[in-house]
Amino acid sequence: MQTRVLDHDDMARMVHLVGRDGLMQRMISALGEALRALGAGLLQDSPPRSGFQRGGALRGVIETMPHREPGGGVTIKTVSYSPDNVARHRLPTIMGTIARVEDKTGRLLALADAGLLTALRTGAASAIATRLLAHPDAHVVGIVGAGAQAVTQLHGITQVLDVREVLVHDINLGTAADFARRVAFLNLDVKMAEPREVLARAEVICTATSVKPGEGPVLPDGVHQPHLHVNSVGADETGKTELPVPLLRRALVCVDHREQALKEGECQQLSEHEVGPSLAELCAHPSRALKHRGRLTVFDSTGFAFEDHVAFDVLMGLADELGVGTKLALEGQPEDLLDPYSIAAFRRTSGDGPRSADASSSV
Structure with a gap:
């Protein structure tokens, strides 16, 4: 099983190849159509987001935003709002990642940075x-x-x-x-x-x-x-x-x-x-x-998460169109589905000697 990963360089490439106007126009068009269908009762709405509000010196929130398209996929965005990031850490105020999970199997289809996506949507x-x-x-x-x-x-x-x-x-x-x-x-x-x-x-x-x-x-x-x-x-x-x-x-x-x-x-x-x-x-x-x-x-x-789901559709469509992204085997699949220790990458032949102390330490 492979997961498509869109990293910082992939997002930069999409901006370069499609252009700012092209990205924004696609997002407005797709989101407008999706909201029209949602308002007509043809699509399912998202539950409210939930998470943690930080107090004291750690201002801001860390939240999860889920949306499910029955029979299609589930989109889950983890997003943080940290207003002191720019001044204290030289990081964006809003940071996040977004994942797409297949509805019928639960396998991870795609994973991406959510900073640009959030700003665009x-x-x-x-x-x-x-x-x-x-x-x-x-x-x-x-x-x-x-x-x-x-x-x-x-x-x-x-x-x-x-x-x-x-x-x-x-x-x-x-x-x-x-x-x-x-x-x-x-x-x-x-x-x-x-x-x-x-x-x-x-x-x-x-x-x-x-x-x-x-x-x-x-x-x-x-x-x-x-x-x-x-x-x-x-x-x-x-x-x-x-x-x-x-x-x-x-x-x-x-x-x-x-x-x-x-x-x-x-x-x-x-x-x-x-x-x-x-x-x-x-x-x-x-x-x-x-x-x-x-x-x-x-x-x-x-x-709300419905917007993120639509925006991720737009970016994944562009990734397909432009050939952008890396496919990685992030999820383990044991050879014996009833034995989690039978993950192929860890199988050894009988001729292998014992691992060294360093090689056998936990990671």
Whole structure:
């Protein structure tokens, strides 16, 4: 039995061969179609993620996100959110791996890094929500929180709107100033701005911050464009929120996963009856979104395993197309299926002498 492994170099090769736009466009298309089917009741939803919230000096969460396609496969993503990683360890804030298990046998089909996948699918989800709920003539985008996720948030939006100006804010001035370099491939006019200016002028805003639980909001309430649409993607643990409650209560609030959003998204600040339709429902019935394009709308994006399952399908399809990835025998298969010690790699002939002390030590 062999498992296809996609490592860092494989992901880099896909970006190089397909291009940023090609990857994002494929992700938006695949996720849009899948959400439409989910909203129509043709596909199965995911359970909420679960895991461990770290306190004290070890901020963040480590979680597992499972999704099952009956008869097809099970996707399981292990993901960590560690907001101190960049400064303390020179590692990304979000790290993870993703696995695909065959539904009928349980064997491991594929294993991959989930960093790029998570960024792409989150940006694609915001693009789909923006296409449905933002005014089609919106041109000014605001970014609050200019870290890694902000890159794919803006990139996704450029695939569905004619973006002409970008206002960016981050509490770290260096990160905000560097954002223009990281999105230079989009050829946009990027300016630094304070949150109140972002709120007042932007027609679409993305919040993607590492604000601590209980220390939000990161966007003030106040005067804004009447047709403002907000993609809030930073709320991903209990107590962590980015938007002010009065703004949420004036808006149509669309969620990706209702149960998750009420527990750890912006919707933890609302009662259940104040939460609007899911993104899947709007994808299946886009006419329900059209009537809200002229008013304040919010997409509460907590990220759910269904998106990861679809995104992994996209990347595995590209791997097949490009011949990318390595096949490894990760899972053991004993010759005698009833004897776990009969793994072929450890069988010895009768002529073999005893192992040395070093060779027989545990590994």
